[in-house]
Amino acid sequence: MDRSLRNLAVALVVGAMAPLFDSTIVSVALHSLAADLHAPVATIQWVSTGYLLALGVTVPVVGWLQRRVGGRRLWMAALVVFLVGSVLCSLAWSAPSLVAFRVLQGIGAGAMLPLLTTLLMQAAGGRDLGRLMAVVSLPTALGPILGPVVGGLILGAASWRWLFWVNVPFAVAGLLLAWYLIPADGPRTKARLDVVGLVLLSPAVVGLLYGLSGVGGSGGFSRTAVWLPIAVGVALLVAFTLWALRHRGAALVDVHLLRHRPLAASASLLFLTGASLYGAMLLLPLSFQELRGTDALGAGLLLVPQGVGALLSRTLAGRLNDRFGARVVAVVAFAVLGAATVPFALMGPGTPVWVVVVVLLVRGVGLGAVIIPLMAVGFVGLERDEIPHASIITRIAMQVGGAVGVAVLAVVLQRGVAAVGPVAGFQQSFWWAAGLTGASVLLSLVLPGRPRVAAPATPEEAREPVAA
Known part of the structure; x- marks a missing residue:
């Protein structure tokens, strides 16, 4: 792996540590959040669900956004959005405000995660893909494993608000490294947004994720609040696939x-x-x-x-x-x-x-x-x-x-x-x-x-x- 590619990988991985650890760190704090914000657990569950759904809405448009504004600008903008969302989460005064700020975090994370892979793959040009993925997969592999440990240690020593301040050093370091190490690139094309594809695909992902997130409750898959969003999500996904097959060059995602x-x-x-x-x-x-x-x-x-x-x-x-x-x-x-x-x-x-x-x-x-x-x-x-x-x-x-x-x-x-x-x-x-x-x-x-x-x-x- 040459030096420029290694520098790019370091800059992107450091920034990506924040969203990849954040979701699992917060998952251990739901009961503490419910008690401190005087909200039922069902409401606090939206701290995780809202983040997940915002991420699902954002992921499908990342390719179009990269073509419109450039990879470096989009990466730094998404990191700023995630950083601002993290700070606001730490200052949340109620359950609804925390859920809203988690949605902001999810938007930033939804842009960063696919862009991380895209920028590295484009820079690699097919070289040393295995060793490159060994670097990229570090936060992906360790996030779900070490996140709960870090979250538990923080909750044992300090307030839940510090769970979100953990993101700040990663985000700030990621922004500085991105400024110095990610090559500047401008927009590649004036490609128009596939509005029909967006209306079909983003709600499809959201429907699937929302329905599946409720399966753990009583009734499992038999509840209307579970099977209906899943059915709608599958139908929209099929509709998007048919649309994308007919509009290959202009489709939001080329299936x-x-x-x-x-x-x-x-x-x-x-x-x-x-x-x-x-x-x-x-x-x-x-x-x-x-x-x-x-x-x-x-x-x-x-x-x-x-x-x-x-x-x-x-x-x-x-x-x-x-x-x-x-x-x-x-x-x-x-x-x-x-x-x-x-x-x-x-x-x-x-x-x-x-x-x-x-x-x-x-x-x-x-x-x-x-x-x-x-x-x-x-x-x-x-x-x-x-x-x-x-x-x-x-x-x-x-x-x-x-x-x-x-x-x-x-x-x-x-x-x-x-x-x-x-x-x-x-x-x-x-x-x-x-x-x-x-x-x-x-x-x-x-x-x-x-x-x-x-x-x-x-x-x-x-x-x-x-x-x-």
């Missing part, structure tokens, strides 16, 4: 790119990875608290070995991806992840802590390694102007996959606990999580194998899958 096998496989696997990652992140801390009697902070600390494992495997996985291709790395990583999930389907309250720690360390190794090939392979063979569309597709796939995983495992857990008790209920849920990972192993077999040494001779060949 024709899903004909490109590496991108289609990457998006599918990122959907399953999101389901496995976020679904398991629901089960693990809950099982520690319900079955082992730990508090929220203790459950978060038990997850630290998983973060250590993810940190240890990233660099090696990046190098192996560049040498052997995405297929080998993804299959092995998913197999390790699945094998380290199965023990939780066999554990009980009396399982020694050291066994839990070792299994989580191994699970983290698989988790840290699996994200890298999936994030890199989707961009193989794409032109520069196609990369923003691919970034949006993969980001939406992982976001919706995470919501699906949480929703499905929440229902499985509720029904299992009601039918066979807490221990067996959690064990059944972990079998489901392991099953999602097993499906990912099989799907990984369609990923490209070892990359070719010689470059394709024609643009048409460049768009063909790179296979062993």
Whole structure:
């Protein structure tokens, strides 16, 4: 990786640390927020839901915004929006004001997350994608794991308002680094906004995320407040797909790119990875608290070995991806992840802590390694102007996959606990999580194998899958 690309990666990753840690840090504070702001938990839940929905609305328009204002300007503007939202959240005086400021944060984060990948992929030009993703995936892998720990430590020592001040150093450092290290680029085109596509796609993502976020309540998928938004979201997504197929050059997101096998496989696997990652992140801390009697902070600390494992495997996985291709790395990583999930389907309250720690360390190794090939392979063979569309597709796939995983495992857990008790209920849920990972192993077999040494001779060949 050359120096300019490394500098760009550092600038973007430092700025991205704020939104990628923020959502998981705040998740542990909902009960404290409800008590301090004198609001019911159902209202405070919108602190997370509003953020998630704002992010879902923003992601689809990032490609168009980049073409209109330039990547560097958009990145810095989004970081400023997130910074202002964080400061305002720390000063919130009521539950509605906090929800409104979280929506502002979500808008900034929604622009930053796909843009992070786009800017790096465009700068890399197809070189060293594995090692580059090893850098980029650091906050993505560690955020859901270490965020609850940081949040628990802050709540134990200070007010919930400090949860939002944690974002400020990252955001300020990210702005300074972006000013000095991200190359200036102006608008590339005067492309018109696909208004019809926006009206269809953004509400589709919001409907899916909103409906899935309510599955954990009583009634599961049978509640009207759950299945109706999901049904509307699916209908709008189908309508957008049909619209985009007819208006390829002008569509908000070019769905024709899903004909490109590496991108289609990457998006599918990122959907399953999101389901496995976020679904398991629901089960693990809950099982520690319900079955082992730990508090929220203790459950978060038990997850630290998983973060250590993810940190240890990233660099090696990046190098192996560049040498052997995405297929080998993804299959092995998913197999390790699945094998380290199965023990939780066999554990009980009396399982020694050291066994839990070792299994989580191994699970983290698989988790840290699996994200890298999936994030890199989707961009193989794409032109520069196609990369923003691919970034949006993969980001939406992982976001919706995470919501699906949480929703499905929440229902499985509720029904299992009601039918066979807490221990067996959690064990059944972990079998489901392991099953999602097993499906990912099989799907990984369609990923490209070892990359070719010689470059394709024609643009048409460049768009063909790179296979062993």
